[in-house]
Amino acid sequence: AQTVTQSQPEMSVQEAETVTLSCTYDTSESDYYLFWYKQPPSRQMILVIRQEAYKQQNATENRFSVNFQKAAKSFSLKISDSQLGDAAMYFCAYRIDYGGATNKLIFGTGTLLAVQP
Amino acid sequence: GAVVSQHPSRVICKSGTSVKIECRSLDFQATTMFWYRQFPKQSLMLMATSNEGSKATYEQGVEKDKFLINHASLTLSTLTVTSAHPEDSSFYICSARFAQGLNTEAFFGQGTRLTVV
Numbered sequence: 001a002q003t004v005t006q007s008q009p010e011m012s013v014q015e016a017e018t019v020t021l022s023c024t025y026d027t028s029e030s031d032y033y034l035f036w037y038k039q040p041p042s043r044q045m046i047l048v049i050r051q052e053a054y055k056q057q058n059a060t061e062n063r064f065s066v067n068f069q070k071a072a073k074s075f076s077l078k079i080s081d082s083q084l085g086d087a088a089m090y091f092c093a094y095r096i097d098y099g100g101a102t103n104k105l106i107f108g109t110g111t112l113l114a115v116q117p
Numbered sequence: 118g119a120v121v122s123q124h125p126s127r128v129i130c131k132s133g134t135s136v137k138i139e140c141r142s143l144d145f146q147a148t149t150m151f152w153y154r155q156f157p158k159q160s161l162m163l164m165a166t167s168n169e170g171s172k173a174t175y176e177q178g179v180e181k182d183k184f185l186i187n188h189a190s191l192t193l194s195t196l197t198v199t200s201a202h203p204e205d206s207s208f209y210i211c212s213a214r215f216a217q218g219l220n221t222e223a224f225f226g227q228g229t230r231l232t233v234v
Contacts, residue, residue, distance in 0.1 A: 043208060045161075045225035091160060104151060105212075105223060107160045 002027045004094050006108035013082045014116050020067075021077045021111045023092030031097035034068065034075045035105070040088040048090070051075065053097070079113075087115040119145045121213050123226025130201055130233055138196045138229045140211030146191035147213035151223065152184075155208045167194050201233040 003026045013019035025034070036048040051059045051068050058066050063080045079086055092108040120143040130136045140150055148169050153161040165181075167173040167188035175181045183205075185197040194213075198205050208230050212223040 043155075043210075043228045045210065045212070047222060050222070089158075104163055104166060105161075109160045110158075112158075 002029070002094055002096070002106050004092050004106050004108035006092055006111050008111045009109070010112045010114070012114045012116060013079070013086075015082055015084060017082055018078060018080045019082055019113065021079075021090055021092075021113065023075045023077070023108055025073050025075065025092070025094050025108075027073070027094065027096075029096050033095045033097055034066075035093040035095070036064070036066070036075075036077045037091045037093060037107075038086075038088045039091065039110075040085075045091075049077065082115050084115050084117060087113055089113070119143075119213075119215070119222075119224045121147075121211065121224045121226040123211050123229055125229060126227060127230045128232070130231070132202055132233055133200055135197055135199045136201060136231060138198075138209055138211075138231075140194045140196070140213065140226050142192045142213045142224070145213075145215055147194075147215065148191065150188055150194040150211055150213045152186060152194075152196050153210040153212070155210060155228075157208075161210060164196075198231065201231070203233045206231055206233045 005024045032053045034051045038046045038048050049061045049064050065078045067076045089110045089112050091110045093105045095103050095105050122141045124139045150167045152164045155161050164179045165173045165175045167186045169188050169191050173186035188194040210228045212225045214223045
């Protein structure tokens with residue numbers, strides 16, 4: 001069975017600094033997607049970044065980038081130039097890449113990120 | 118991104134009554150919708166996967182007679198909590214995926230906070 005592990009329940013970063021959130025996963029599949037979602041206090045889930053497992057190049061979205069290590073089954077999120085609005089719960093998630101639209105997301109337990117002014 | 122609207126955002130009901138939560142995809146057709154439950158400071162727990170026009174698939178441990186899911190159209194799925202009890206109080210979130218293709222995102226509703234008194 002696939003599992004997603006986030007070993008950092010809470011993290012803190014100073015405004016304008018860089019922080020890295022860790023995520024590891026376990027799967028026997030070769031084709032899958034990995035995601036980072038942000039859940040601010042409003043509780044709305046927001047997709048931050050997505051990585052296809054077949055791509056070697058790490059995904060980037062503005063200040064957000066990932067370090068995808070397929071062999072190590074590691075998928076960390078780096079937030080550069082942290083802003084107060086980045087404060088939220090961050091969830092790492094996994095989804096297999098076949099079988100149609102019913103494929104479900106498997107979430108990690110989340111990392112609560114605080115941004116200090 | 119696509120918009121998923123969930124209604125109501127908050128609801129308070131008396132113990133023993135039923136409450137219905139709606140999840141609508143506003144600008145796309147979703148063959149598949151997912152229902153999650155989230156306890157405070159915890160991850161999202163998948164309750165069931167609903168496909169338009171067919172019965173929902175429930176995760177292990179989720180009572181299908183208590184959490185009734187209907188997905189009658191490509192834009193609407195409903196979750197009815199029947200004979201609600203205080204322990205059903207939680208945050209419920211839906212998400213929906215595009216009908217076409219594998220390489221598609223799941224978009225989330227804003228969630229419903231259910232309080233059973």
